Amino acid sequence: MNENSRPNDWGVLLLAHGAPDKLEDIPEFLLQVRGGRPLPPSAVEEITRRYALIGGGSPLLAHTRRQAEALAPRLKLPVYVGMRNWHPFIAEAVERIACDAICRLLVICLAPHNSRTSIGLYRNALDEALTRIEAPPKVTFIEDWHTEPFLIQAFAEKLRSVLTDAREAAGRDVPVILTAHSVPERTIAAGDPYDQQVRETAARVAETAGCQLWSSAYQSQGMTGEPWLGPTVESVLEELAGAGHRHVIVAPVGFLCDHVEVLYDIDIALKDYARTKGLRLWRTESLNDSPLLIEALASLVLPRVRLRASTTAS
Numbered sequence: 383m384n385e386n387s388r389p390n391d392w393g394v395l396l397l398a399h400g401a402p403d404k405l406e407d408i409p410e411f412l413l414q415v416r417g418g419r420p421l422p423p424s425a426v427e428e429i430t431r432r433y434a435l436i437g438g439g440s441p442l443l444a445h446t447r448r449q450a451e452a453l454a455p456r457l458k459l460p461v462y463v464g465m466r467n468w469h470p471f472i473a474e475a476v477e478r479i480a481c482d483a484i485c486r487l488l489v490i491c492l493a494p495h496n497s498r499t500s501i502g503l504y505r506n507a508l509d510e511a512l513t514r515i516e517a518p519p520k521v522t523f524i525e526d527w528h529t530e531p532f533l534i535q536a537f538a539e540k541l542r543s544v545l546t547d548a549r550e551a552a553g554r555d556v557p558v559i560l561t562a563h564s565v566p567e568r569t570i571a572a573g574d575p576y577d578q579q580v581r582e583t584a585a586r587v588a589e590t591a592g593c594q595l596w597s598s599a600y601q602s603q604g605m606t607g608e609p610w611l612g613p614t615v616e617s618v619l620e621e622l623a624g625a626g627h628r629h630v631i632v633a634p635v636g637f638l639c640d641h642v643e644v645l646y647d648i649d650i651a652l653k654d655y656a657r658t659k660g661l662r663l664w665r666t667e668s669l670n671d672s673p674l675l676i677e678a679l680a681s682l683v684l685p686r687v688r689l690r691a692s693t694t695a696s
Contacts, residue, residue, distance in 0.1 A: 391482075408430050411468055415467050491504050492639075493638075496575055498574055530681060532678035557622050557627055558593045566609070567610060601643065632664070649665060
């Protein structure tokens, strides 16, 4: 136990997907993602190629740690980081939380839209980790935060900046595609709220940024034979090119920081595809450690901490 800890201390745990730090980690990382089920060697080779093109490893952990470092002084609370599929694993973060004698823990997934393929799996991993420690903290788990006002402002701020440059280059209004990671169609058919929440975020960001021409689409479909949620970004790009557009903006509103789905899937694969259709593709900057993103995270924590504190005091 940390000698400076106090009973009933609050802590915050940020959860993210996790990503390999270097190319040689990729096979083990993919086994983690797939619960021990191996991918075909050709798929492993393709994923390794993609990471090589973005520098050999993912910046996801570095960005997540910077988010935690910026959030902690704003909250005046300790902020921990746990990854579902790579180090530091959620279980490793929970061990640190136990050592620090945290009694109340507020947990935020750095994926604002709720899906059982993401948030559900994070929660399962957390619940399992908590069973392994004595006297686990009382947990408040944020299920989703896709309409949090500061989050919408953060995405809109990045979009407005690109809109100005793209409109000037095009000499006309430029269509915007607001994207999120696709999920298997069966997930939505089973009642998952993910699609509805992504569309709601996209609509609010577009309105706040002053977009006239916009649509939402899904990217980064998995390498499986089953149907994945659409429309795909590629299909929307083809439609826009057919309508005579020569410029397009992609605004990933399902991701909070740079990682392979942004740096490869958009910056390399989608830009190359757009070029074959005669389109110049612009991308909004990722939020990373944007002050507005940090304020969004703080706004999820502070009211809940104050409410619990006042309830305890009464």
